[in-house]
Amino acid sequence: MHTLVAVVDPDVILTHALGTLRMVLEYLGTVAFAISGAVAASRRRMDLVGAVVLAGLVAVGGGTMRDLLLRQPVFWIENPTLVLVAIATALAIAPFARRRDLGALARHRIVEHSDAAGLAIFVVIGTGIALDAGASPVAAMIVGVVNGVGGGILRDLFAAQVPEVFWNGQLYATAALGGAFALWALWAAGAPAEVVFWVPLLVILVLRTLSLRRGWGVPSVAVVQKRELQTESHA
Amino acid sequence: MHTLVAVVDPDVILTHALGTLRMVLEYLGTVAFAISGAVAASRRRMDLVGAVVLAGLVAVGGGTMRDLLLRQPVFWIENPTLVLVAIATALAIAPFARRRDLGALARHRIVEHSDAAGLAIFVVIGTGIALDAGASPVAAMIVGVVNGVGGGILRDLFAAQVPEVFWNGQLYATAALGGAFALWALWAAGAPAEVVFWVPLLVILVLRTLSLRRGWGVPSVAVVQKRELQTESHA
Amino acid sequence: MHTLVAVVDPDVILTHALGTLRMVLEYLGTVAFAISGAVAASRRRMDLVGAVVLAGLVAVGGGTMRDLLLRQPVFWIENPTLVLVAIATALAIAPFARRRDLGALARHRIVEHSDAAGLAIFVVIGTGIALDAGASPVAAMIVGVVNGVGGGILRDLFAAQVPEVFWNGQLYATAALGGAFALWALWAAGAPAEVVFWVPLLVILVLRTLSLRRGWGVPSVAVVQKRELQTESHA
Numbered sequence: 001m002h003t004l005v006a007v008v009d010p011d012v013i014l015t016h017a018l019g020t021l022r023m024v025l026e027y028l029g030t031v032a033f034a035i036s037g038a039v040a041a042s043r044r045r046m047d048l049v050g051a052v053v054l055a056g057l058v059a060v061g062g063g064t065m066r067d068l069l070l071r072q073p074v075f076w077i078e079n080p081t082l083v084l085v086a087i088a089t090a091l092a093i094a095p096f097a098r099r100r101d102l103g104a105l106a107r108h109r110i111v112e113h114s115d116a117a118g119l120a121i122f123v124v125i126g127t128g129i130a131l132d133a134g135a136s137p138v139a140a141m142i143v144g145v146v147n148g149v150g151g152g153i154l155r156d157l158f159a160a161q162v163p164e165v166f167w168n169g170q171l172y173a174t175a176a177l178g179g180a181f182a183l184w185a186l187w188a189a190g191a192p193a194e195v196v197f198w199v200p201l202l203v204i205l206v207l208r209t210l211s212l213r214r215g216w217g218v219p220s221v222a223v224v225q226k227r228e229l230q231t232e233s234h235a
Numbered sequence: 236m237h238t239l240v241a242v243v244d245p246d247v248i249l250t251h252a253l254g255t256l257r258m259v260l261e262y263l264g265t266v267a268f269a270i271s272g273a274v275a276a277s278r279r280r281m282d283l284v285g286a287v288v289l290a291g292l293v294a295v296g297g298g299t300m301r302d303l304l305l306r307q308p309v310f311w312i313e314n315p316t317l318v319l320v321a322i323a324t325a326l327a328i329a330p331f332a333r334r335r336d337l338g339a340l341a342r343h344r345i346v347e348h349s350d351a352a353g354l355a356i357f358v359v360i361g362t363g364i365a366l367d368a369g370a371s372p373v374a375a376m377i378v379g380v381v382n383g384v385g386g387g388i389l390r391d392l393f394a395a396q397v398p399e400v401f402w403n404g405q406l407y408a409t410a411a412l413g414g415a416f417a418l419w420a421l422w423a424a425g426a427p428a429e430v431v432f433w434v435p436l437l438v439i440l441v442l443r444t445l446s447l448r449r450g451w452g453v454p455s456v457a458v459v460q461k462r463e464l465q466t467e468s469h470a
Numbered sequence: 471m472h473t474l475v476a477v478v479d480p481d482v483i484l485t486h487a488l489g490t491l492r493m494v495l496e497y498l499g500t501v502a503f504a505i506s507g508a509v510a511a512s513r514r515r516m517d518l519v520g521a522v523v524l525a526g527l528v529a530v531g532g533g534t535m536r537d538l539l540l541r542q543p544v545f546w547i548e549n550p551t552l553v554l555v556a557i558a559t560a561l562a563i564a565p566f567a568r569r570r571d572l573g574a575l576a577r578h579r580i581v582e583h584s585d586a587a588g589l590a591i592f593v594v595i596g597t598g599i600a601l602d603a604g605a606s607p608v609a610a611m612i613v614g615v616v617n618g619v620g621g622g623i624l625r626d627l628f629a630a631q632v633p634e635v636f637w638n639g640q641l642y643a644t645a646a647l648g649g650a651f652a653l654w655a656l657w658a659a660g661a662p663a664e665v666v667f668w669v670p671l672l673v674i675l676v677l678r679t680l681s682l683r684r685g686w687g688v689p690s691v692a693v694v695q696k697r698e699l700q701t702e703s704h705a
Contacts (some may be wrong), residue, residue, distance in 0.1 A: 050401030285636030
């Protein structure tokens with residue numbers, strides 16, 4: 001009886017719906033992250049081991065750094081579901097990666113938006129966990145951004161390349177920081193838990209979309225005259 | 236009297252012999268790992284500092300990652316013996332590294348088999364420690380593989396190269412995974428401790444030898460047409 | 471009254487003065503480290519995100535590794551002051567980095583000596599914390615050296631380059647090791663806390679200065695004949 005009442009209660013329905021949405025976003029993001037890892041492996045002419053490892057690294061690297069920095073149990077040691085999702089993604093696309101360059105897949109609008117969803121959800125989760133763990137506001141924002149972008153950075157490091165997030169001039173880490181800041185501000189203002197979770201997530205998605213569709217970005221710090229070096233450095 | 240009886244007991248003799256063998260394999264593996272680090276340093280035209288650091292990294296990098304992931308005390312903080320073995324190895328071969336390329340030494344059959352022994356022993360130790368620490372089976376296997384191959388990956392990262400284990404197409408991380416899986420299966424089936432330790436170790440050694448001598452390997456995920464890029468990427 | 475007496479006491483004045491000097495050195499070192507990070511970002515044609523991240527990494531990367539290895543709370547999670555100093559430094563010099571190469575700034579005598587001060591103070595702090603945490607002498611020295619040079623290594627890794635400390639042939643990690651050894655020796659001999667702190671710091675500063683001004687250094691392990699490769703490898 002209690003269960004029936006609970007299901008009918010609109011608040012509970014909302015909570016369930018949001019919980020499901022959160023899980024969908026986590027899985028979507030993980031798949032998009034894993035695709036970027038497998039594609040990077042293919043472009044660097046790795047073998048299946050490299051593809052699987054890079055896919056896994058992008059998917060859980062940021063969360064692992066978060067847990068190490070906060071001295072909490074590393075999340076996938078107990079529950080490796082997201083690792084398995086990433087590995088399955090890599091194994092699924094590996095055969096196609098041999099036949100043609102999958103850059104187009106990685107830049108597909110669906111994958112790009114899934115990646116933005118992953119960025120948003122992981123930044124929000126990371127910032128929230130850090131604040132709960134007693135981190136200072138600045139540190140919590142940094143941990144949140146690391147949670148979102150750390151995996152991609154590891155992917156590029158293991159591919160012996162300058163991490164893309166450091167030079168592509170898009171709003172990515174910056175969008176993450178905007179969301180982390182919004183989360184801290186709402187949290188400090190005592191906003192309800194749903195607001196603290198979903199508003200920053202939307203902030204990140206909107207900033208990321210504005211960067212992809214309108215070209216919003218951050219300035220370069222490279223010396224302006226030597227434009228010709230750019231291709232060489234990040235080739 | 237008790238000691239005498241103990242020594243005569245065949246079970247105890249076996250335990251002592253296996254304990255000694257395990258230690259011999261750990262030292263052999265550490266020396267081989269350190270050689271690969273010092274040789275990589277020489278090839279990247281580093282100085283003695285680079286040779287010593289890379290040798291140490293290959294030797295204890297994987298175990299350090301294992302301990303961080305499992306939130307256990309980092310093993311060499313209390314007992315730095317293996318670090319010292321690695322440093323001594325680097326210092327011993329550094330003078331020769333200046334006179335000629337030591338690639339032939341790193342590829343010498345004795346060094347290759349010592350490296351395989353190191354891989355095998357460290358994967359088995361890592362997987363066992365992870366299972367004891369309550370990691371899920373998948374996570375324990377990952378931690379075990381990281382324990383075995385993590386040091387070599389760090390060596391290549393610090394040499395600004397794509398880690399060899401991600402692209403050389405050999406059974407290496409894969410051999411490690413096979414051993415880690417065997418260990419988990421035997422452990423879950425309740426096999427005796429000696430079997431859980433030594434059978435997976437042999438699995439790794441056999442797979443690794445088959446890869447080195449028979450060319451067994453894993454497929455590439457690189458786009459097939461652009462063969463000419465390979466030399467460039469991993470030069 | 472008590473306060474007045476305390477201020478007049480010469481021992482207390484010395485303690486205050488040394489405490490202030492220590493803080494000045496920490497800040498100077500952090501600014502110099504951050505400059506090296508921002509300059510590296512500019513040279514690798516990164517954007518403002520890269521400059522800020524690399525500056526922050528050099529400044530707190532070594533201390534973060536120290537805390538992870540010793541399983542202590544990561545120092546900037548609670549108090550992010552040094553991170554903010556590094557970020558402010560990067561933001562301050564970024565506009566200039568766009569107009570001309572700041573290599574001359576990074577090699578300026580004031581910046582070089584501030585960098586040496588940072589190296590010295592962070593090695594001494596790291597070795598001391600490690601000994602207090604019960605690390606073995608060898609491990610404490612390694613942790614101290616990592617505390618001093620780890621940030622610069624991360625900077626170079628994230629710039630996809632072989633860490634400079636591994637190949638430039640200067641006394642840098644070696645100067646750090648000399649200081650860490652002196653600290654352990656004085657600590658083991660029961661010297662007063664001020665001596666244990668400041669003498670090793672001076673040892674590092676002197677060794678570093680001798681390297682910069684007199685060319686003292688460590689030998690290469692590169693094969694001697696192939697000098698022409700050097701430019702290529704570390705270009």
